[in-house]
Amino acid sequence: xxxxxxxxxxxxxxxxxxxxxxxxxxxxxxxxxxxxxxxxxxxxxxxxxxxxxxxxxxxxxxxxxxxxxxxxxxxxxxxxxxxxxxxxxxxxxxxxxxxxxxxxxxxxxxxxxxxxxxxxxxxxxxxxxxxxxxxxxxxxxxxxxxxxxxxxxxxxxxxxxxxxxxxxxxxxxxxxxxxxxxxxxxxxxxxxxxxxxxxxxxxxxxxxxxxxxxxxxxxxxxxxxxxxxxxxxxxxxxxx
Numbered sequence: 751x752x753x754x755x756x757x758x759x760x761x762x763x764x765x766x767x768x769x770x771x772x773x774x775x776x777x778x779x780x781x782x783x784x785x786x787x788x789x790x791x792x793x794x795x796x797x798x799x800x801x802x803x804x805x806x807x808x809x810x811x812x813x814x815x816x817x818x819x820x821x822x823x824x825x826x827x828x829x830x831x832x833x834x835x836x837x838x839x840x841x842x843x844x845x846x847x848x849x850x851x852x853x854x855x856x857x858x859x860x861x862x863x864x865x866x867x868x869x870x871x872x873x874x875x876x877x878x879x880x881x882x883x884x885x886x887x888x889x890x891x892x893x894x895x896x897x898x899x900x901x902x903x904x905x906x907x908x909x910x911x912x913x914x915x916x917x918x919x920x921x922x923x924x925x926x927x928x929x930x931x932x933x934x935x936x937x938x939x940x941x942x943x944x945x946x947x948x949x950x951x952x953x954x955x956x957x958x959x960x961x962x963x964x965x966x967x968x969x970x971x972x973x974x975x976x977x978x979x980x981x982x983x984x985x986x987x988x989x990x
Contacts (some may be wrong), residue, residue: 774832776870777863779824781807781842783877798883798920799853807842807857807877814838833865840875847880850909852919856880879954884928885920886913889962895969896934896942904929925951930959948975 805825845856859877906926
């Protein structure tokens with residue numbers, strides 16, 4: 751199920767003075783985004799982390815030969831910097847998709863534009879979320895059966911995150927794969943373990959791992975991932 755997450759980053763950042771001889775023009779940049787985040791329940795990126803300011807994005811401008819013309823934060827773009835007539839590409843980035851963890855979003859977008867003499871080019875740069883988001887959710891029944899739990903997530907980049915006491919943060923990670931290991935302690939102090947790999951993750955997608963337990967016909971643990979339900983066999987479990 752897809753829900754629209756509108757992440758508005760519309761901000762006119764700078765204007766370059768126009769050259770009198772017509773060999774240079776001015777450029778006006780705007781960041782925009784219309785991110786469709788696939789998720790099971792409605793939520794926003796702002797539920798998990800603070801949204802970046804447009805001024806925090808890094809702007810990289812290259813000419814038609816791929817040579818870097820200018821690079822720096824959008825807030826550093828100077829109106830005194832002239833851009834010669836020609837065609838260019840511009841990329842706006844925030845964060846690093848390989849730097850993973852809570853509160854680590856990565857946004858990126860690029861576009862091509864042209865500069866004409868004695869005129870202003872209005873350039874809109876569309877930016878999208880490059881991470882996926884993974885969060886863990888536990889039912890009351892699950893927490894009642896297992897008085898404590900340790901969940902270790904290892905990403906495809908070998909980043910490791912440990913979730914204890916059922917109070918996890920949402921994790922931003924490169925959309926690739928991750929491994930989940932769970933160490934559960936039940937009411938009788940017996941420790942139960944399971945492990946599972948999750949692959950083919952997609953950017954701009956929220957993946958929710960829902961843990962539930964039922965004692966109908968014996969204890970059954972289920973893990974729901976992206977609408978797919980897996981029954982976890984923990985062997986014999988004694989609940990005192």
